[in-house]
Amino acid sequence: MQPNSKSQDSSDIDSTDREIIQLLRLDGRMSFTKVAQRLDVPETTVRYRVQRLLQQDIIRIIAWPNPEKTGKPHFMIVWFDVENAQIDTVAEQLSQMDEVQFLAVIAAGRFNIVTDIYFKDHVDLVNFFTQIHQIPGIQHYESHLVLKLLKAQYNYVLDS
Structure with a gap:
């Protein structure tokens, strides 16, 4: 379409x-x-x-699987500091990774890309970090394991 x-x-x-x-x-x-x-x-x-x-791409109707019930129960937020000239290339490479479920290029602060990743176990996590170490342009990253996800929905209010 x-x-x-x-x-x-x-x-x-x-x-x-x-x-x-x-x-x-x-x-x-x-x-x-x-x-x-x-x-x-x-x-x-x-x-x-x-x-x-x-x-008109105003709405999308999707099925949103529950990661805990579909084999990817662990969730991590990873912030990336990427060379400015490489942001688009790095973002594209990260977006192709199965673990990455959300990716945004951001402004202000010391990081310019943020991702949400879901993984099955320790082996998946090690594989993810092994892959990102091979991507040129990533200068630094910080990862934060989410212990308890309290809200995950996109119910913003539509303008009247």
């Missing part, structure tokens, strides 16, 4: 779109019929709007 060439922002969605998005955030499997009933609009309206929101 090709992204729509028109740039989309929150002003391109109306209150009905926001209500649909809110319901799908609670249950991404909710049927168009059930959404329509909850909002008191025709099912065809919901179907059209969800398809438009998906096509």
